[in-house]
Amino acid sequence: MTTETMIGVIGGSGLYEIDGLENATWQAVESPWGTPSDEILTGTLNGVKMAFLPRHGRGHVHSPTTVPYRANIDALKRLGVTDVISVSACGSFREEMAPGDFVVVDQFIDRTFAREKSFFGTGCVAHVSVAYPTCPRLSATCYQAGEAAGINMHNGGTYLAMEGPQFSTLAESKMYRESWGCDVIGMTNMPEAKLAREAELCYASIAMITDYDSWHPEHGEVDVTEIIKTLMGNADKGRDLVTRLPDLLGADRAPCEHGCDRALEFAILTAPDKRDPALMAKLDAVAGRVLM
Template identity: 80%
Template sequence: MTDTMIGVIGGSGLYEIDGLEGASWIEVESPWGDPSDSILTGRLDGVPMAFLPRHGRGHVHSPSTVPYCANIDALKRIGVTDVISVSACGSFREDMAPGDFVIVDQFIDRTFAREKSFFGTGLVAHVSLAHPTCERLSAACEASARDAGITVHRGGTYLCMEGPQFSSVAESKLYRDVWNCDVIGMTNMPEAKLAREAELCYASVAMITDYDSWHPEHGAVDINEIIRTLSGNADKGRELVQRLPALLGKDRAPCPHGCDRALEFAIMTAPEKRDVDLVARLDAVAGRVL
């Protein structure tokens, strides 16, 4: 058993967690650069929690400039074991309406301007991403959402686009009708990939704000409508997060799906060939196996 520490990465509209005991904002230094912001730490129902605003307070980072590597490293560095990603998204499904939540279980990564791995030349590793979210953690998010009275859909494929522009109608129809995606957003990749490399359980809670641009009755994405929906979604998101400590508990057994052992057989580079500087940068992310 280890101690549970819940890390929440809050997306658009979600910039804090209410009710944290002993709450304080801390600066965390990372060899991967500065995280998006300071990290709010404290305890909720006796369980340590950390909150990191993905875009920074005041929304200073675009989806492309979020320092994903630094964010995941910083959370791992302070002891986080389980990461809950909360983010806004568009929907490709009539029955997944604005205001609903989707517990994502698959991704299609269409980003191209982001660093996507902690590993590289001098230290090569390949982790499995067949199931990119943690079933145990996702189940807890679903239970928490239902307990809070939120309309939630379990399972869905998230198309991660580069942005910051929204989709064209042609793109939206491609993702919906041909690729069979369920929601679209701009931030869960490479976040989920990096969390897996850092051996962190990761769950994605996608808060629907709009129907993207495919829906004939809703037209183009309207940022004003999105902002209005974000406010209500953020309140729901905080309710979901506040119920998680009671569900996950203080003591944490090894992940039954192996998220916390993802690097067990992943590193390919022979010990004598490893880049010592890269090994040093990976002290938090991969120290267990290095």
């Protein structure tokens, strides 16, 4: 059984300025989980529906901590998004993962602590597996698109999600790199990836390398001006990658072979007669498939 593909891109400025996007419209999406970061740009590219959500809002109004992650994922699900591509700026812990390179992330270590991380809770308890937090099928497609765009791609990497908004201390940077074995560091993919899994959305993470964090002896501490300079170049590459996804994914979508779109199948533990009606109403988009 196939469904209609709709690609959702969560990223920054430049990624939604897509040449050839037909019927492009900014639209507000109401969510019971709050107001999303911004309106969502929807349209069609090469016959495939697409949605673009500025993670920090246009003009960068949200810090990594205040991004309304639950509202964002819920809003994309309500629009009919099936596949979420997260594109974000990151620091690198690996010499070979240089500024300007892209990494297709496949693992996370979540060090955030001031964010709501689940749609579920008292009144409806659920536990989903995030052992493999990204979708291999979608990640492979992103890697293929990046290579076709001529980007220096790295297939696989562990993303350290920090709370921010400050960058790492030198001691932290060395620990994440040497003791913990992380490859990149950022502030925004958690709890985004966990929430996408709860919403039964395939999720892929593209880390756009802007700097070497603070561990590198020849690069010193993170310089925001250098980050912004690299970020501008990365935005062009990211846009090129994104424009190649519709042709690779196609308009018709089979069920995810890795089960991302069935993550809630056996996850909900609360007995039906003990579920909170108010919470159940908020879960209509995220979990409606299994709660109906």
